[in-house]
Structures are given as C-alpha cells and as structure tokens.
Amino acid sequence: MRILLVAAPGVGHLLPAVPTMWAARAAGHEILVATTGPSLDMAVRSGLPAVDVSPDGSATAGYHQLAPRALARRAEGEHTTEGDAAVQWQGMTSAFGSSWSTVRDHRPAEDADFLASLFAVSGRMIDGTVRIARDWRADLLMFTSFLAAGEIAATAVGIPSVLHGMGLPHPPATGLLGVLDDVATRHGVSGRLEPPAAVVDLCPETLRPPRSARGLPLRYVPYNGGALLSDLVCAVPRRPRICLTMGSVLPGAGADEVVQAAIAVAAARDAEVVLAVDTPDESIRHRLPSNVIMSGWVPLSSVLPDCSVVVHHGGSGTTFTAFAHGTPQLVLPRMADQPLNADAVRRGGAGVVLAERDLDVATLTDSLDHVLGAEEIRRGCAAIRAEIEAMPGPAALLDRLAELAPPSPEVRGGDPGRRDGATVSRPGTASGRS
Known part of the structure; x- marks a missing residue:
C-alpha cells in the first residue's frame, strides 16, 4: 500500500x-x-x-x-x-x-x-x-x-x-x-x-x-524530533526538574513576556529548570540564573520522564507528550486550540491552568508550587498515562x-x-x- x-x-x-x-x-x-x-x-x-x-x-x-x-x-x-x-x-x-x-x-x-x-x-x-x-x-x-x-x-x-x-x-x-x-x-x-x-x-x-x-x-507515541542533548539534560536530576517550553510558534510571535515571567518564577524555586525555548529574547540569555539550563529545541520525550512539572503553552504535542509520560502540567494557554488542550489537563486532574489574565508573578508562583506538591495531580497523571499505554499501537x-x-x-x-x-x-x- x-x-x-x-x-x-x-x-x-x-x-x-x-x-x-x-x-x-x-x-x-x-x-x-x-x-x-x-x-x-x-x-x-x-x-x-x-x-x-x-x-x-x-x-x-x-x-x-x-x-x-x-x-x-x-x-x-x-x-x-x-x-x-x-x-x-x-x-x-x-x-x-x-x-x-x-x-x-x-x-x-x-x-x-x-x-x-x-x-x-x-x-x-x-x-x-x-x-x-x-x-x-x-x-x-x-x-x-x-x-x-x-x-x-x-x-x-x-x-x-x-x-x-x-x-x-x-x-x-x-x-x-x-x-x-x-x-x-x-x-x-x-x-x-x-x-x-x-x-x-x-x-x-x-x-x-x-x-x-x-x-x-x-496510542499516542511521543515524538518531538531529534537533537543533540547536553550532558546536563541527560543526567538524572538531584532535585526537582522543571521544564519550560512555549512550543515552536509562540517564542517567535511576541510571547517573550510570558517566557520571562515563567523563568523568573521557576528559577526562584530550589529546582533545576530546563528552558526548552528555541529563540527567546536575547535579553533573557544574558541574565539566566545559574539553575537554568538553556537547551533550545529539545525532544520533550527525552526530558519529561525526569521532570516534576512542565510549564507550557497548551500546544497539543506538548500536552499529550506530558500525558504519555505522566508529567504534571502548568498550562498557560494563549490561542487556537490551546484552551481546549488546557481544559483537558484540568478535566483529567493532570495539572493547573492559568488564564491569560492571571499571568502575574504571585499567581504563577502559587500555581507552580501547588503542581510541584500536589499528590492528587500525580495520581491523575499516572492514571492517564496508564490509559494511553493500554491503547492499540x-x-x-x-x-x-x-x-x-x-x-x-x-x-x-x-x-x-x-x-x-x-x-x-x-x-x-x-x-x-x-
């Protein structure tokens, strides 16, 4: 055929x-x-x-x-x-x-x-x-x-x-x-x-x-392309790892203010932050905290299994890769089908969703801390992952x-x-x- x-x-x-x-x-x-x-x-x-x-x-x-x-x-x-x-x-x-x-x-x-x-x-x-x-x-x-x-x-x-x-x-x-x-x-x-x-x-x-x-x-089989991974990304983290990504479209479309706010909140935690953003604003690169790894475009299926949470825009690929790996999510939807994907995260008990009007540092901080510590979210993620794994290949x-x-x-x-x-x-x- x-x-x-x-x-x-x-x-x-x-x-x-x-x-x-x-x-x-x-x-x-x-x-x-x-x-x-x-x-x-x-x-x-x-x-x-x-x-x-x-x-x-x-x-x-x-x-x-x-x-x-x-x-x-x-x-x-x-x-x-x-x-x-x-x-x-x-x-x-x-x-x-x-x-x-x-x-x-x-x-x-x-x-x-x-x-x-x-x-x-x-x-x-x-x-x-x-x-x-x-x-x-x-x-x-x-x-x-x-x-x-x-x-x-x-x-x-x-x-x-x-x-x-x-x-x-x-x-x-x-x-x-x-x-x-x-x-x-x-x-x-x-x-x-x-x-x-x-x-x-x-x-x-x-x-x-x-x-x-x-x-x-x-069955959703995560595939996000190939890339040369750094030793830091490949190493199993010794403290919670947070992945931050805005997909393949938003970083080049004027969404850098969202990236900056999310970096500030994530980097303030006692955690390792993988910044999987392809082309963030150049001003970000020069003032990244020491616990932030600038990975660029990276296959999320190579990063999320060791992550405690992924902060992202609600793109379908990122959302379902997180579902397939059982990774808790903090979703910041902006456009197109992103609110629909975010709603699926909420309904499945797999994370927290913040509307655009709530994207301030205080709310981001409280939401990220909740996702990092919520046992019920981890249970919801595990249940969805098991359901996906049981689907036909x-x-x-x-x-x-x-x-x-x-x-x-x-x-x-x-x-x-x-x-x-x-x-x-x-x-x-x-x-x-x-």
Whole structure:
C-alpha cells in the first residue's frame, strides 16, 4: 500500500503522525510526506521521504503570519476565559457540520479567524498535493487536522482519505471547505467531496470532550524530533526538574513576556529548570540564573520522564507528550486550540491552568508550587498515562487502514498509469508494492 501523508507547515501537525509512518515502513508499506515549510525539514530529519507541495513559499509565509496576527487580535479584543473551552468545542463541532459562520456565533472572533486562516493557508498546498498524489499513484491519503488538502485532494484523485488526529479529537472540517470553493471547483470536486473513510483517534476516554465522536484508537507515541542533548539534560536530576517550553510558534510571535515571567518564577524555586525555548529574547540569555539550563529545541520525550512539572503553552504535542509520560502540567494557554488542550489537563486532574489574565508573578508562583506538591495531580497523571499505554499501537492501526485502500492497479488488472480516469506518468515499474 502507498500512503501519502499530507501535513500542514507547522511541525506540531506532522510530529504525531511520524511514528505511524515509521510503523508503516516497517510493515513494508511505501510512504511519502507531502508538506512544506518547517514540516518539510522535520520530515526529512525524521528519516521520511518528503516532497514540497508549495515550493513558492506561499503556504509557509501564510503559516508564519498566523500566530502574530492571533496574538495581536487577542491584545485588541476579548480574552478567552476559563469557561470558554466547552463553548469553543461546541462551536467547532457545529462549524464542522454546517458552515464557517456558525463558528463566529460560538467562538471568540480571533479564534475563528485563526482557524479560517489556517485552513486557507493549507489550501495553498492543494494543487501540489493533487499533482503528487496522481503522479506517485497513492493508494491512501492521510492528512492531519485542519488541513484543506485532505478531502479535496483525495476526492480529486479518487482515493480514500484518513484524518490522523493530533491529540484531542477534531472532527473532519467538512463545514469549513466553503472557504476553498474556488480550489475545489478548479479540481472538479465542488459539492461532491468524499468525507474521510476513517479518523485516527489519539484521545484516551478520560480526556474525550463531551459529544465528540470516537475514531480508530491509536496510542499516542511521543515524538518531538531529534537533537543533540547536553550532558546536563541527560543526567538524572538531584532535585526537582522543571521544564519550560512555549512550543515552536509562540517564542517567535511576541510571547517573550510570558517566557520571562515563567523563568523568573521557576528559577526562584530550589529546582533545576530546563528552558526548552528555541529563540527567546536575547535579553533573557544574558541574565539566566545559574539553575537554568538553556537547551533550545529539545525532544520533550527525552526530558519529561525526569521532570516534576512542565510549564507550557497548551500546544497539543506538548500536552499529550506530558500525558504519555505522566508529567504534571502548568498550562498557560494563549490561542487556537490551546484552551481546549488546557481544559483537558484540568478535566483529567493532570495539572493547573492559568488564564491569560492571571499571568502575574504571585499567581504563577502559587500555581507552580501547588503542581510541584500536589499528590492528587500525580495520581491523575499516572492514571492517564496508564490509559494511553493500554491503547492499540500503530501496527494494529495499519491492519485497519489496509482494509480501506482499494487493491493497487496491478492487482485489479487495470492500467497502472491511470487512476479514476486520469492519465498519469510514472517512471520505473510498480514491482515490490505491498
């Protein structure tokens, strides 16, 4: 089987699917990653064959504008409150089933704009995705959440698609496809999109949002890329270790004031602090306390097992890596799906969440001390970790996915240069396909 994985430019969309792709290759399947920007580089660094489906840089440029625009809108308008998380999920679910206008009725305007913009950015990858899916003759198109190149490209080529989750379940974004009517029309699929044949679901039942549908269960396998680790990070700590990270987007998007406040609070503890922030403000580097290790981008799966707490922004990758390792969390959500992930931490009893309006030194200090000392939080983390470990692994998932893909053209006896009536060219032979 040939699996084409299509991922948005942000590495947080790609990383949860990398272990699935490794398992597919180990099982004898052929895989190819279709992406662009930071995800393209990460795919190659992860040992996966990849192709750039937006070589003009338009999708990458649009992606890099998302976080600064979202933070600017939040500074000008209303802030997400603790009670908004459930409303956000309801609005998101409604939007996926109806229209984008429904999102605006139920979510803060800046969050709605973020998702619409992300969807539009990924739309710039559709032409390249359709082209490579036909030329490479993919049997199955797997795509990540909020990616417009999923249903549109798969329907245009005539192959089944599968939505690969990132953490919490995000329903197929059928209702948002109207944002890209022009693209769908250009590929002849307007009004007749095929929904995903399956949804890969990484969410344990304890954390499942109300009224969210279940998909094919898959154990979350933490993968955060590779890096050269320092001896200090590798050593088992002799006192509590605190990891501080703001993911791959926020540090370069004007969130340095959050990083500075969190560093000040964490460094004041009798603890070792791993600052896993890629590009913090230069003024921070020159005045770090002696108990702070500046690690830069580091695989969290290599750090969190020895951490007493992780302080972070609420990105899905960081949140679920902490869940998988049973690490208590202090979450400071700012935008996009971060409040939803933070709400899962709260509901699962795995940590403390601070709304943006509460990000002052006194509140940060009290919250961090509580997470460090709360036995009930450690019990909640252990329970979630055990639940994740009991979920099926990638090998079981691949058996299910193989049932979705049609037999290859050679098996069907058809023309291997055609798919769904479209003539394509492909160098070489098709021998060795599974």
